[in-house]
Amino acid sequence: MYIFGSAGTGSTAEANRAAFRKWTIIPRVLRDISQRNIETTLFGHTYPSPLLLAPIGAQGIVHPEGELATAAAAGALGVPYIMSSASTRSIEAIAKANGGGPRWLQLYWAKNDELVLSLLSRAKASGFTALVVTVDTPFIGWRPFDLDTAYLPFAHGVGAQVGLTDPVFMASAGLEPFPEDEHPDYPYVAAHQDELIKNNDTKATVQTRAGQRFVGEMLDPTKVWDDLARLKEHWDGPLILKGILSTMDAELALKHGVDGIIISNHGGRQIDGSISSLDALHSIMKSRNIKEAQARGDFTVLMDSGIRTGSDMLKALALGAQGVCYGRPYMYALALAGRAGVDSQIRAMLADFEITLGLAGISTIDQLRLYADDLVHRD
Numbered sequence: 082m083y084i085f086g087s088a089g090t091g092s093t094a095e096a097n098r099a100a101f102r103k104w105t106i107i108p109r110v111l112r113d114i115s116q117r118n119i120e121t122t123l124f125g126h127t128y129p130s131p132l133l134l135a136p137i138g139a140q141g142i143v144h145p146e147g148e149l150a151t152a153a154a155a156g157a158l159g160v161p162y163i164m165s166s167a168s169t170r171s172i173e174a175i176a177k178a179n180g181g182g183p184r185w186l187q188l189y190w191a192k193n194d195e196l197v198l199s200l201l202s203r204a205k206a207s208g209f210t211a212l213v214v215t216v217d218t219p220f221i222g223w224r225p226f227d228l229d230t231a232y233l234p235f236a237h238g239v240g241a242q243v244g245l246t247d248p249v250f251m252a253s254a255g256l257e258p259f260p261e262d263e264h265p266d267y268p269y270v271a272a273h274q275d276e277l278i279k280n281n282d283t284k285a286t287v288q289t290r291a292g293q294r295f296v297g298e299m300l301d302p303t304k305v306w307d308d309l310a311r312l313k314e315h316w317d318g319p320l321i322l323k324g325i326l327s328t329m330d331a332e333l334a335l336k337h338g339v340d341g342i343i344i345s346n347h348g349g350r351q352i353d354g355s356i357s358s359l360d361a362l363h364s365i366m367k368s369r370n371i372k373e374a375q376a377r378g379d380f381t382v383l384m385d386s387g388i389r390t391g392s393d394m395l396k397a398l399a400l401g402a403q404g405v406c407y408g409r410p411y412m413y414a415l416a417l418a419g420r421a422g423v424d425s426q427i428r429a430m431l432a433d434f435e436i437t438l439g440l441a442g443i444s445t446i447d448q449l450r451l452y453a454d455d456l457v458h459r460d
Contacts, residue, residue, distance in 0.1 A: 082137060083232060084412050088222040089353020091351035093346055097387030102356035103262060104396045104457050109442030121446045123213060123381055123404055124319040124340060129159045130431050135385045135406035136187035137238035138167025143416035145267040146283060149178040151415055154423035156182025163187050163213055169239060171246040173261040176207035185211035189299035199249035201315055212316050215325025222351035238273040238292020239265045245291055254291050309337050326361040327367050335374055341381030348386050348408060355446050358386035359397060366401030391433030399453040
């Protein structure tokens with residue numbers, strides 16, 4: 082329920098898919114596409130493809146291994162895994178599962194600076210190389226399906242494990258941090274958690290009370306552009322803002338010295354009736370400032386929300402994205418078959434993209450960008 086739900090009537094989630102259908106691919110033929118290479122470079126690092134795993138919280142509600150399975154599958158394939166700060170496993174446990182794979186940390190920008198610095202310190206120590214700051218969630222959007230079903234795992238601290246294992250956060254509550262391998266019970270059943278609390282179960286009680294406090298701490302509607310300076314002081318890797326939809330905001334991100342943006346409407350989970358991410362990408366890439374900064378290598382443009390197929394990836398890249406993040410498909414795969422499911426889903430996505438690229442007459446990502454203007458057409 083948490084995975085497929087959207088804000089309001091679901092119109093934004095529908096718009097995300099409809100936007101991809103409005104664009105068509107114009108393939109070229111009689112080109113040598115026998116050798117294809119989908120490697121791409123982001124922030125000075127070369128990755129196997131332009132595909133990244135978008136941050137999704139509370140993965141432990143769909144599979145007992147949760148984020149560990151997803152991170153392990155991504156790591157083995159060299160696909161960047163963006164860890165949600167609303168994960169059901171600790172920063173350290175996810176890093177261990179990810180092995181030598183590339184990993185980035187998504188941050189809900191907490192009210193308490195000391196907590197933010199603690200999370201950044203833990204991320205650095207655990208090998209996370211980029212920081213993705215979500216800026217479209219000063220508070221949670223109106224999600225009728227979650228309300229109608231009274232389904233909110235966060236109410237019992239499920240998805241607060243990053244905070245429950247943090248020494249600064251737990252000390253502020255007068256508590257000792259949970260061990261790094263801490264994770265919530267699976268399956269998550271709200272009535273069962275309520276019963277444990279009623280019977281004075283210590284773990285359930287602390288997880289719920291401290292977890293609710295952590296979730297509240299991580300949402301701050303007072304943050305403004307000038308606050309980015311403090312984050313930049315304490316993070317020496319790429320700093321990326323996730324949740325940009327306006328051209329003006331994209332240019333403000335560039336002006337404030339961030340390294341990149343993820344054009345995203347949170348998968349349609351925040352505002353009902355919002356612009357689709359693909360339409361926002363098309364609009365933002367009309368900005369001369371953005372295009373010039375991108376060409377210089379000073380600014381990276383990524384996107385998510387609505388990516389489902391290899392052709393979706395091609396369309397987004399042709400419209401100016403340098404990489405794409407996707408989420409729901411790998412979550413469905415996780416629910417069905419754990420790590421093996423995620424592995425299979427990523428491989429299928431990449432195979433679809435490589436085949437589509439070749440059939441469009443393109444052999445490399447650089448060539449795709451070279452012919453981008455003639456590769457897609459809006460109906």
